[in-house]
Amino acid sequence: MFGLSVFLGIDLTEDKKQYLKEMKEAGFTSVFTSLHIPEEDADQYMQRLTDLASLVKKWDMELIADISKGALEKLGISIHSASSLEKLKHIGLTGLRVDYGFTNQEIAFMSNSLDIALNASTITEKDVEELVQYGANFHKMTAMHNYYPRPETGLAKEVFQQKNVWLNEIGFTVASFVSGDEELRGPLFQHLPTLEDHRELHPLAAALESLKDCAVDAVYIGDPTISAVTLEQFKHYIQEDTILFHVEPINHSPYFERILGKHQNRWDPAKDVLRSADARFKEITEIEPHETSSRFRGAVTLDNNRYQRYMGETQVVVHELPADEKVNVVAQIKKEDLSLLDWCVAGSQFELKN
Missing domain, CATH: 2.40.100.10 (Cyclophilin-like)
Structure with a gap:
């Protein structure tokens, strides 16, 4: 499975909407976004999320948002209320990617309302035991790695492989990120890969290495866009199983x-x-x-x-x-x-x- 990233620091432009449409037509099925910008006005941010979710829902794509407990509270969402979490589903958000700040009990509760992505790099056997204890719905849970904006901080392939094999063995599907090759995300503009060796690599080559050699099930483009040429290559691979x-x-x-x-x-x-x-x-x-x-x-x-x-x-x-x-x-x-x-x-x- 292939996904892309759309960031909500600015309103969705017509160019961004067209890009999202072209990615869908190429075979991308999921969108990742982040809600970790505390200086943003919450109402404005919720409107941007709603606009993005509306488009994603229209094109029958999944939408998963990286979120902190504080950001959810600013958006008026209670993690202890199923009806409150349902508001996110109503606007078109299909899942949350959770990390620091959430207890395993809270994560287990949320997993019975929304798809939940855990931090693949940090999840432990103890976390899994506690999630079982608190009644987590593992059918709605995946393991998603981080992307690493700062050069030299991405993961080593060997560590990545070992972690993913373990995650697969206990039943998780695994997602990770590869760099884009056109518009890069600030403030560093140094690509957004999971593996350090993928920072400057062709996005499709990085994706294929992740899927074929690293026990990954889903790959997301971390940066805002890929070039039209690279998009054509992804389309050939996804739709025709052909490397162009x-x-x-x-x-x-x-x-x-x-x-x-x-x-x-x-x-x-x-x-x-x-x-x-x-x-x-x-x-x-x-x-x-x-x-x-x-x-x-x-x-x-x-x-x-x-x-x-x-x-x-x-x-x-x-x-x-x-x-x-x-x-x-x-x-x-x-x-x-x-x-x-x-x-x-x-x-x-x-x-x-x-």
Whole structure:
């Protein structure tokens, strides 16, 4: 599952509404927001929350808000009253992400009215025991990690993995954040990832690492926006299970158009390259040697007639390889997309686009 973040420091603009609509159309199903701005006027903040909730509800998306006990009180919501909590559901809020300031007894009570996200990084066995004791509805509870605005404070992958495996074992679904790559959130403007190693990484590559290698079930974009190009890549992955790479021709290759389009990495994956499963079996004309240069990571190659029956084989280089007179270097994946290569595994579908 994929989600995005919308922050309520200012009113929802038409641009932000359009962005939210485009994310929904791409396949994003959940929205995260924060209610941790004490200097804001409570009435104004509630109006912004109501406006956002109305849009999210219209597009059949979930809305979860990071909240403190004090912020709830400023909004006139009592955590000890089911009818008061129902007000949040009525405006379209589906869940609360709770952290410091709430007791496990209060959290258990709220979980019988709203979906509740706990702090995935800090929850302990004792917390779980107490939540059971106080009658928490675990069907309405998830574990959500923080994002970390300050560089050098994000989590290490090993710790993240270990915690998530434990959380999965006791029945929690796990959510985390990856950076955006367009508008960043102030005051630091240093990205909002959960893992420190994801701070500058391509958002989709970070999301795929979280989902495929770190026992994560849901990934949210932490920063306010991603670029239109990155959004297109998420859309391809969510809707078509395809990793989209952007490529540029090498030395005006006459074979550039040939390598564009959809491919599938073979089910018996090679160590150093992605091998297009059916490229050699397409009807082809003679492929003459052209630009048989060194093959850097992300190079797209086409075997020429010197490779005899392999002529026409299309590959994407994962690990740098030397020049080979039998292999034409036709195109190069753009630098910003190279990290996606690590997640194009056996049988993965991928597309090369100019």
